[in-house]
Structures are given as C-alpha cells and as structure tokens.
Amino acid sequence: MADLPSLLLVDDDPLISESLAFVLKDTFSVYVVATREETKRLLYTLPVLPNLALIDLGLPPNPHSPEEGFTLVSELLTFNPSIKILILSGQDTQENVRHALTLGAVDFIPKPCNMELLKTRLKHQLMILEAEQHKPQAKQKACGLIGQSMVMETLRAQIQQFANSPFSVLIQGESGTGKELVAQCLHTQSQRAEAPCLIVNCAAFTTELLEAQLFGHSKGAFTGANTARSGFFEEASYGSLILDEIGEMPLPLQSKLLRVLENGEYYRLGETKVRQSQARIIAASNRDLRGEVLAGQFRGDLYHRLSVLTIKVPPVCERDDDKFLLLKHFQDFYAEMGTLFQLDTSARQNWKEYNFPGNVRELRNIVIRLGAKYPNQLVTRTQLEEELETNLNTKQFTSTDTDSDQAIVRQLNKGGFSLDDVLLDWERRYINAALKMSQGNLSQAARILGINRTTLYSKMQRLSKSGSN
Template identity: 50%
Template sequence: MLKQLLLQSLRINAAEKTTATASNLLGGTAPIDKLRSQIAQFAASPFPVLVHGESGTGKELVARSLHEKSSRASHTLYALNCAAISPTLVEPTLFGYAKGAFTGAVASRAGYFEDAHDSTLFLDEIGELPLDLQAKLLRVMENGEFQGVGETQSRSSNARVVAATNRDLKQEIRAGRFRADLYHRLSVFTIDVPALRELGEDRIVLLDHFREFYARQAGTQPFTLGREAHAMWLAYPFPGNVRELRNIVIRLSTKCAGLEVNEEQLRAELDGDTDTIAPAVGGTLAADEDTIIDAARKQLQTARGFNLDETLARWERGYVEAALDLTQGNLARAAKLLGVNRTTLYSRMQNYAVNTPEK
C-alpha cells in the first residue's frame, strides 16, 4: 500500500514527464560558445551523454537542449531525478512492473524506458543511483533490453539516455560507489558545464536577462546596480552558480523595483544566503574536505557578520527540511535519509518548529 501511495505521489513530485519548451541557454563567452557547439554536435546522435557540472550551472537546461535539438524533439522528454525518490521506487519507475508484482500493483505498468522509446530519458543525479540499480541500468544500456519488476519477458527500449551529475564519477568509481563499466557506457559523449565564476561578463548578460524578465513578469521597472554594486557583482564568485544568481535577481526585483541598488543593499542579498555554501559543495555531506574549505573560504570573503553557530544551525535545519520534503513528511524515511534515529529527528524538528507536511 505504501509503495502504491508512493508511486502515485512520485508521478507528481520526483519524476517529471514534460513536453519541453524552447530552452534558452544564455551567454556569449567562450565556455558557453563551446557548450552550445557541443550540444549541437551531440544532439543528433543516439548515444548517451554524460553532463557534469556544479550545482546550479544549467545541467538540466543542457539535457533539455540536447533533446530539443534532436530528431526526438517531437516526443515527450522523460526525466527522473535519482536522488529525489526512494531507491525501491527507481526500479518500477524506470523499468515498469507486472500486475501483482508488489502490494498495490493492481495493474501492470510500463516504465520510463518504455515510455521514452524514440525519445530522451534524462537521468538526473545519476551519481546517487544505488549499486544494485546501476547493474540493472548497465544491462539496458548494453542491449536496450530489460525486465519490469515481477516480469519474465524482456522489453526493449530505444530511449536516448542523457545522465547528469555534480559528483566526480571517477572519484566515485575509486571509492567503490559507482560502476566503472556503467560510467563508460554513459559517457560516450561528455559535457562539462562551466561554473558561473568562469563566465566573466556573462554574469552581466544573465543579470540583464533575469532583471528584465522578472520586472516584465511583475509589471514593474527593473532595478539597476550602482557603480560599486556593479563591481561587487562582477567580483562575487556565485558558488550556487546561475541558480543563485537568478534567486538574487528575483529578490532584488521584488525589493528594489525601479531603483538603483547600492553596495550595501547588494551585500545584504549576497550575505547569509543559505544557498551560497551548499551548492558549492555539491549540496552533499559526502563532499571532500578541500571542497568544503574552498566553499567556506569563498563565503567568508563575501559575508559580513558571519556567525559559525548560526551557519551550522541553518545547515542542519536545511537538511532536515530537505529530508522531510523529499519523503513527503515521512519521519521514518526522513530520519533514515539523514542517518539519524527518529527520536533525534523529532527533537530537532521541535527545536526548529519545522512544519511537518500533512500526510
């Protein structure tokens, strides 16, 4: 029953089936030009593409562009975020299941591999896929054949796989967490999406685009940046990449519509942003020490009135809220995700007065 409920909610939440709209990859610097030409080169091929880049750099946008520029564009793109759903659900979602395969499987259902026949299957956060599922994925990548859960007959798929990750998969292979053979299957083509800090003037192109866009949406005038604020914008490393830039623009568009933003007002938006450090370490506790130190250094360089206890408390709360969000408020699963026991999670939630979503 639980599995059935989860499968239903999964359709709405974690896994996405969308008709893609025109993806607009902005920027005119050399790394973005290279990205565009790689997309154009690889789009027509039926072979897999592995998209790698820090959080918020635009990996999903790249995956959608690959689909839109391919001959498969008229078909629906299927996307599954491997980190956002319980591992037990990945298998039936990708491969389908037979009637009666588990409690609640009242009818058989095709999985995304079959649904995405002649289309593109985007496997986001592929680095989070558990090893046993990596073995199953390898099999379908080898010959296009697979079996649904509880099925005896093989099905086949012609789906073009695009996978994305912010992890260093070679390091994951060395650590025994990712299969080398699957890595080689997935990475026939690889695309490295550049970090925003490598994109120089594109930070202004993106600023201009988003502030016009959000002002138009709100029916207001766009804000402008004063001279010092402009220099601060160009010096800021944007550890959360384009997503962080866009969020800052959304906040400024709301607070300072039609006004000139000064250095202090801009600093207030760059300061204490919970997004600023998490994405830089891949949003994962598994980040290595050097990555964490690097991200912390960047944050300390730009933050005023930094407070370690407050920052750590915000992080802790962020993880708790994310786990509750991912598990639709299921305390037991959230505790498991966080690697703490249920009572510990509960007492933290009482401390934060985190709202538990209604079940």
C-alpha cells in the same frame, strides 16, 4: 479546496503549524508535516507535487540547528526543481538567511511573523510561479541557454555536435549550472525532438520506486502494485530519457541500467518477458563520478559507457560578462511583475566580481529578491551584498593575524586558553563550510573534508552536544 494551489507546510511545533494551516486554508490547500522523513513519505504519495513550501529550519532530530532544514531545502528542490521554498524560522542569523537562499529558498521570514505579511509573501511567490508557467516559449528559443562567453560558445558547439549521436551523453557540472537545461537542449536539437523527453531524478526515489519508475512493473509485482504500469524507458519511446543526479543511483540499479545501455534490454519488475528500449540516455551529475568509481560508489563499467560523450557545464564564475546577460535575462523574464531595478556602479562591480557559488540558480534567485525588495530603485553595493552568500574561500579561515606565532603567544599570555576549544572551533568552521559547499549532503561534505561519513556524523553530534554548532 481542489482548485486551490497546494502548499507544503513543515514545522515540528503543532501550535504553529495548526494555526498557520487554519489561517491559510482559504487560500491554499495545505499539507502539514513535522519532519524531513514525513515530508518525503508525503511527497511519494501525492499525485501532484506542491509548487510552494513553507518550512522551518530547526526540525527533529536536531531542532536547535538549521542543518535539517537546509537538507530539506535541497531535497525538496530535487523532488521538484520549480518549487518555491519560503523559510519561516526563528534561526534567522544573517549566515542562515544567506545559506538558505543560496541553496535555492526564495524567501526567509523570521519568526514570529505577521500573518498578513506571510500571506502577501506567499501570494507573491504564486505570481512568480504563474509568470514562469506562462513563458515556456521564451525558454525554448535557442534552447534558452543564455551566454556569449567563450565557455558557453564551446558548450553550444558541443551540444550541436552530440545532439544526433546515438551514444549516451554524460553532463557534469556544479549544482545550478544548468545541466538539466543542457540535457533538454540535446533533445530539442536532435532528430528525436518530436518524441518524448522524460526526466527522472534518481535522487528523489527509494531503490524500489526508482526501479519501478524506470522499468515499469507487472500487476502484483510489489505491495500496492494494483495494476501493471509501463516505466520511463517504455514511455520515452524513441525520444530521450534524462537521468538527473545519476551519481545517486543505487548500485543494484546501475547494473540494470548498464544492460539497457549495452543492448537495449530490460524487464518490467515482476515480468520475465524481455523488452527493448529505443530511448537515448542523457545522464547528469554534479558529483565527480570518476571519484565515485574509485570510492566504489559507482560502477566503473557504467561510467565508461555513459561518458563516451561528456559535456562539462562551466560554473558561472568562468563565464565573464555572462553574469550581466543573465541578470538582464532574468529581469526581463520577471518584468511583467513590475520588478525592474538597476544596480549602481559599485553594485555592478560587485556583481562582476562575485563568483556565485550557487551558479545560475543563485543568480536567478538574487534577481527575484532584488526585484521584490527594490522595485524601480537603484540598488547599492550594500543592498546587493545582503543577498549574496559570502565567498567560501580560505581567506575567511586563515587570518594571518591569528595564525602568526606572535598572535598565538599573545593569546597564550592572556591566560584562560583552551586548546580543545580552539580545535573544536576550527573543526566546526571547516565542517560548516564543507556542508555549505555540498549543500547539506553529508557524503559529499565528508569527501571534501577527507574523512569518512561516519566520522563526520559523530563529529557533528559531538559539536552539537558541546553547543558549538
């Protein structure tokens, strides 16, 4: 059992999870949970995070909506960016499939499913994981940052320029643009390259755990602290400490981080002895931290400290023909699995025009899926379109036809009109779009919509009760 690869199984239907666990137990070490909360609790206790997850979309408290599952996809990737997430769900509308894949899921299997097919798809992801693990050198070469566009050249120049500065660096950019990769490049190109480079995802821990992880703790500092432990600041030594998703750091910890940035001083939890950190801090965030400061969610003084040197990682839609270099790069990377495919002329045009809202992560996942579905084949525009998240631009929502006064009059003349229903429908469409843009993050979605989080939550409750979600 110990040697089997571990698989996280999240499904609230015990009949399904028990039978799946039974069928898969010879191939995987299966961890079964039923909700998002249970998943988090389990992950905090596991010594090694699973690299494979099979999850349902409709989970409590809202099993008839896919939102809980979508949020879980984002959270799992936050815990472990290399996890392969397969969705197993009966809510398999094209919209849900696309959205799950854009968020970073690698496969979508409709329920009910054939067990043999499920096993094959899981094993396929295991092969991909193995291929990724055995290619670390390819990533190290020239930092592994693919791209020759002007914006990528500027990015490289900035990395070179900042690599040896003693100041902290703030890396900003949309999700999936490669911020973590840029942070690692800053380390490997610096004189600290031989020292450790540690990454902490600030969104993946509770306040207490994050504090203990960063600063370490004495024996007995809190329940369960059976031995004293050093934290990341200590273990990074004179290397680099990458604080990913810094925007999620709780306010009380922000002031402690500020102290380390100002004079290097910190304390292990439960100790009074002051310690000195030598590590260089590299912070990354996909949030608008300046906006967070204005909203009182992020300390202004910490923001100014962190942002002395700022790097903005451009979204894929600004990288011109890099989209094709990235296509080639990921095809080569996964080539050993015999997954070569070609895009026909019209699909290439589509590749060029598509703006990849999920950025490099989405692009990479599309390459993996096309490789699995069309090995050694010519992929058409329609086949490619099936794998893309529809562009979330306003075009979709502002049809001039229905907006025009004439169309409105026609609609009213038909009778049976309900203003409440129309407004509810618009509300639903805008909320869904904002949730997609924010990858299920309610606070971010609320900001996009210009309302507060509580209002958004109550609107979502109302929409789900009215059955229009």
